Amino acid sequence: MQTRTKQLWLGALETLPLVVAAFPFGIVFGAMAHANGLSFAVSVGMSSLVFAGASQFIAVTLIASAAILPVIVLTVFVVNLRQMLYSANLMHHVEHWPQPLRALLAFFLTDETFAAVTDRNNRHPGEPGLRWFYAGSAGFMYSFWQIATVLGYTLGERIPGLANWGLDVAMIVAFIGIVVPALKRRADWGCAAVAFFSALITYSWPHQSGLLFSSLLAIAVGLLLSRPGQNPEALLNE
Amino acid sequence: MNDWLLIALMAVVTFVPRYLPFALAGRVKLPATLERGLDFVPVAVLTAIIAQTTLIRGGEFDLTMGNLHAIAAAAAFVAALVTRHLFLTIAVGLLVFGGLKLLTL
Structure with a gap:
């Protein structure tokens, strides 16, 4: 139980800089969805059911340019092949997980959680409790993505230039801190x-x-x- | 267009690539070369993302001294080489970025 809680917190903590960096993008997504005429329900539905930043931006852009549905779906699929590389990279770590857990946690596989999990695996190879660390990272990222979407949709235009504050620098330096030791x-x-x-x-x-x-x-x-x-x-x- | 149909299809084509390798883990034995190739995934993908987000600012190549993201990234790179520590690297990168931001206000 103690390991479980500790790993959940660690997962969230290690993802914090990446969540800070992703937050403005969630806001921008919400504001863009609003500006392009998507309803509130559809915008939040996309963030909560698809949960993939790049896919969502591309979808909204393509909807705005009146692209037909198969084009949007195919483009989103190609963009997501990156996540397939992540998933394949983690295969050895999940092979003892029950299948429903794999399906559940796979849904939450983003750049951010992959980066945090990779860093953990590099620094503490074989340490038990990876599923809890992963869940902590994923849950944290997911919650804030939803909050950012709602904020962006409701008051996006009232926080002008948030995307230009440069908060994405947190993601850049965190990724550098993960890649270089590898x-x-x-x-x-x-x-x-x-x-x-x-x-x-x-x-x-x-x-x-x-x-x-x-x-x-x-x-x-x-x-x-x-x-x-x-x-x-x-x-x-x- | 039916928005909810689009979301459902997007959800499927997003979930399947994420789940498929997880689903097959432990059931299929990957060729040795592919296994070795997958070891390079974090370095390859994260470095590509770093390069684009650092040096392409506002849709254009920015190699000027005004690109604070690039300077912070360079500082973080040195910090990572020296300390090999994630949080120290992040701290150095953010401090450099914040400091430069204050100076250039």
């Missing part, structure tokens, strides 16, 4: 370098496809650099 082998550095430059070159690609492309390219480079037999240095480090 850079151990030469292949990790190569992977990060490729992801970095490729993401900059492809930033203007539509619907975050540059992000997905860069991630896959970087993973491929990491694989090449770490292939046993071709890279004796990596072999030594493994």
Whole structure:
């Protein structure tokens, strides 16, 4: 019981900087949904039933440009392939969870919770109670996303420029604090370098496809650099 | 367009990619190469997000000294290399950002 509560709190605490960074985006989403004529129920319904920032922004933008339904759904699907990489990365950690728990927690898999869980797994490999840590992170993120949506919808235009306050810097520095300690082998550095430059070159690609492309390219480079037999240095480090 | 149908379909195409690997965990054995590739997911995806959110500001490349996000990120990068500590890295990044913000007000 004590572990449970502690892990719930830890999960929430580690996600705090990311929640702070995501909050303005939730507000902007609510305000954008309002401005584009979505009803309050539909806006909150999207945040609570879909719960995926990038997908929601793209959907609202596409609705505003009168895109047809299959186009919106297909675009949202492609954007979500990033979450599939996250889920696949965590497979070993969830294989002893009961199936209903996996389904429940999978619903809450965001950039933020994945980052917090990754950091925990790197720093305390094999520590028990991951499901509670995950639930703490996910519940915290989810609650604030709903609050932000409601706030944005009801008074979005009355907090002008909130998105320009620069609170997303909290996400950037938190991600840096998670990625850098994970850079151990030469292949990790190569992977990060490729992801970095490729993401900059492809930033203007539509619907975050540059992000997905860069991630896959970087993973491929990491694989090449770490292939046993071709890279004796990596072999030594493994 | 039916908004609720759209939300239902969005919910499905968002949930399935999140859940599918979880559902298969422990039931399928992934090829060794794929397993190794998945180890690179956090570094690859999070670094790509860092690059875009730091250096693309307002839809454009910003490599000027006025890009406080980039300066804070650079400070956080050094802090992370030296301390390898998450909260210290965040603290350094936020302090640098807040300090510069105050100076440039």
